[in-house]
Amino acid sequence: MKPDNPLLKILACPLDKGPLILDETGGSLYNPRLHRRYPIIDGIPQLLPSSGEPVVEPAVVEEHDTLPARLSDSA
Template sequence: MNPDDPLLKIIACPLDKGPLTLLVLEDALYNPRLHRRYPIVDGIPQLLPSSGEQVAEDEHQRLLGLTAGP
């Protein structure tokens, strides 16, 4: 999955139905509101609630740094 993929505009978190952020280096989608990361396996986002991984606060801050703009 790449940042220009039109699918990113319609993919939503299965828990809060909000938008997800692509983490290219992590090969994952991230919900910063719930601190949940969803893996992308072979180009397919794994968006079942059970597939999401809860992220600790220090990891959340690191991931926010990866998604910050210039």
Template sequence: MDPSDPLLRILVCPLDKGPLTFLAEEEVLYNPRLHLSYPIVDGIPQLLPASGDRVREDVHEKYLRTAAD
């Protein structure tokens, strides 16, 4: 998925309807509020509630640092 894709501006978490952070290196969309990552498979975001993977606190911190860069 291309970071400049306009679709990224309108995608939201299926659970809390809040914005998601695109993490290109990990190929995920991340919800830092719920600590959930949603995979991007073959360029297609998997945004079903069951697709969200809860991340550990250390991974959450890493994702926050990556998003800040």
């Protein structure tokens, strides 16, 4: 999945129904509010609640801390 894919605007977390962020390096969609990651397998996002996994990796937490600044820049 590419960052400019129009599907990214309509995909939502199955738990809180909020927007997801594409993590190109990990091949997944990330929910910064719940700190959950949903895998993308063969180009298909796996958005079942049971397919999500909690994220506690330091690199992702650091990226999460910069998200409000990045989101406001893109608005």
